[in-house]
Amino acid sequence: MNHSTQNLQTIKQRRSSSISINRRFSKRMMNGKRRMTSQDDEMRDMKKGPWKFEEDQVLINHVKKYGARDWSSIRSKGLLRRTGKSCRLRWVNKLRPHLKTGLKFTAEEERTVIDLQAQFGNKWAKIATYLAGRTDNDVKNFWSSRQKRLARILSSSTASSSTSQIPTFDFLPSLEAPNLSQSREEEFGANSQFGEVASPSPISAVPVEQQQPYISFPQFPLLQLDYPLLLEGQDFTGRFEAPSFLDDELGHSALGTAQVPIAPSYQALGTSESHIEVDINSLIEDDFPPIDLFDEIEPLPSPSHWS
DNA sequence: AATCATCCCAACCGCACCAGA
DNA sequence: GTCTGGTGCGGTTGGGATGAT
Structure with a gap:
């Protein structure tokens, strides 16, 4: 990607970000139920778009320390200018261990x-x-x-x-x-270092005759x-x-x-x-x-x- | 080599739900 | 009971990568 394309992309992101955040902000304000808070100011200042390596590292360190929760505290502590939602999404979709990133579905x-x-x-x-x-x-x-x-x-x-x-x-x-005997727990280990493994029931656990x-x-x-x-x-x-x-x-x-x-x-x-x-x-x-x-x-x- | 179409995927949005104040 | 913030989920979008022409 050349510089002009990159710049254009950045501009587009910033524009859509500010529009979207402002729209939501205005919507809340128009309800007339809340006064502007310092948190609202922070929301306006949220960073969006692609994550940088350094941001990922901050997020990973936070999860290592506190677990995969309290996403909003990342912002409130001033660690990242990202919403809690954005942090959670980044973790769940990209940073979580054992993800098959880049692999096509078998x-x-x-x-x-x-x-x-x-x-x-x-x-x-x-x-x-x-x-x-x-x-x-x-x-x-x-x-x-x-x-x-x-x-x-x-x-x-x-x-x-x-x-x-x-x-x-x-x-x-x-x-x-299909035989899916391997549960995610087996795959990730019973005690993930991040303590965030779900334990789904493999579909093979349900007898076929009970699936009617x-x-x-x-x-x-x-x-x-x-x-x-x-x-x-x-x-x-x-x-x-x-x-x-x-x-x-x-x-x-x-x-x-x-x-x-x-x-x-x-x-x-x-x-x-x-x-x-x-x-x-x-x-x-x-x-x-x-x-x-x-x-x-x-x-x-x-x-x-x-x- | 250039252009176009399609695929792939990261990220955002809006909404719903829940718990706590 | 209501409000608010946090979280999770499904839908959508936009742009780079790749393949076809």
């Missing part, structure tokens, strides 16, 4: 997120407790970018699709849930394929890691196209299409994550409704 982690999102909804903090070294922000960002990618694929797919006759798919029921009507991975039904599967020119064949039944079915010749129902949530993205065209002919290698496919398929009814 296939197992992706499966876990998808599985738990289907179970809990957008409870990123809760989901993150099942993923050692991942923060709620990590999970949230992962999910968000995945949704964008899917939406784009879906829109381009529905725009170019033509409907014709189609082979039918038989849907299969659930597979085994929740359907364990995959949340969306897999296709029983008699031929290789492609979606928008992307090859999903053989990319489903766990299901051994797919391996048995691979290698057969592909013919024509198929239609797969689109989940209602994706229909809400702007398409009126109820199905997505699946090309089962050409095979192209790509690193597209296989699990994305599941979002475009109608969920199965709960097992209790299976006939």
Whole structure:
């Protein structure tokens, strides 16, 4: 990044920071319930934007001394010109030990997120407790970018699709849930030096039969394929890691196209299409994550409704 | 090499909840 | 009961990095 870009960025940050802080400040003042305090003056003087190395060190030292709490005291003690919120966020998302910073989600982690999102909804903090070294922000960002990618694929797919006759798919029921026997406590050790380890219950601790009507991975039904599967020119064949039944079915010749129902949530993205065209002919290698496919398929009814 | 699109991620915002005064 | 500050969470934004054309 050159200097002019850096300067511009700094200016933008300062501008947005002051606007935002002033807006909140004014809002509180307009309530007429409080008088201006010295703390309000401090709030106006808060630093925002990217953290510097020295700030990180101050924050780390504070946590070492007092633990991961009392975030606001960092400001009140004059150690940093950052809000307590900002300090906490920095610690939780970047400075906390054993974070998998910079590492992409593994296939197992992706499966876990998808599985738990289907179970809990957008409870990123809760989901993150099942993923050692991942923060709620990590999970949230992962999910968000995945949704964008899917939406784009879906829109381009529905725009170019033509409907014709189609082979039918038989849907299969659930597979085994991913084995997440390693809890975060095991990963971090029972007594973290910062004393801030949560102890989530690994999902494998819940017997599958007690999870009804929740359907364990995959949340969306897999296709029983008699031929290789492609979606928008992307090859999903053989990319489903766990299901051994797919391996048995691979290698057969592909013919024509198929239609797969689109989940209602994706229909809400702007398409009126109820199905997505699946090309089962050409095979192209790509690193597209296989699990994305599941979002475009109608969920199965709960097992209790299976006939 | 330049431009554009997409991905990735750090950080902020607004809101809700809770505990203590 | 109300107010206030602290904390946590989910949503959003903005910009650098990377890949595609």
